Amino acid sequence: MVEKTDPVQAALDAYAAAVAIRDVSAFVALYADDVHAYDAWDQWQFSGIEAWRAMVTGWFTSISDENIEVTYTDLQTSVGDSVAFGHADVTYTAFSVAGERLRSMTNRFTFGMELQAGTWKIVHEHSSLPIDLESNSPIPAP
Structure with missing residues (x-):
């Protein structure tokens, strides 16, 4: 059986790898041309690959001499023949x-x-x- x-x-x-080297092209290549993203920062939503590319370019250029590591936990997925969902x-x-x-x-992510x-x-x-309703601050991950 082939897995x-x-x-x-x-x-x-691939997202984590692109962020680590700040490769805008590799990052944006993960997304469809008509991507619709609800991001947690700065703007209510991004529609289309060019808007998403502009956001990613701004994000990556704002990182000075720091290295950013992206890790994920509690991944749950459902994969069909032509659609997939995960968080x-x-x-x-x-x-x-x-x-x-x-x-x-x-952050919590859904794809x-x-x-x-x-x-x-x-x-x-x-x-x-x-x-948090009292402080209006983000609640830390458990």
Whole structure:
């Protein structure tokens, strides 16, 4: 029996690799041209690959001499013949050039993917942070 690669896990692995080297092209290649993203920062939503590319370019150029490590936990996926769905906790950790941990943040991610011309593409991404009602601050991951 041939085991199929989970496209959501593969996308998250490629996402982490692209962030680590700040490769905008590799990052954006994970997404469909008509991607619709609800990001947790700065803007309500992003529609289309060019809007998403502009966001990613701004994000990557804002990272000075830090190294960003992306890890994920609690990944749950469902994969069909041409669509896939998944969600995970995604943690971003910044390290100094000397390897000192500077800060970390965990977001909740949901991905919807489609098989397009033989390649899995993210068509929808939803990133969120739960907010504490009293402090209006993000609730840390458990």
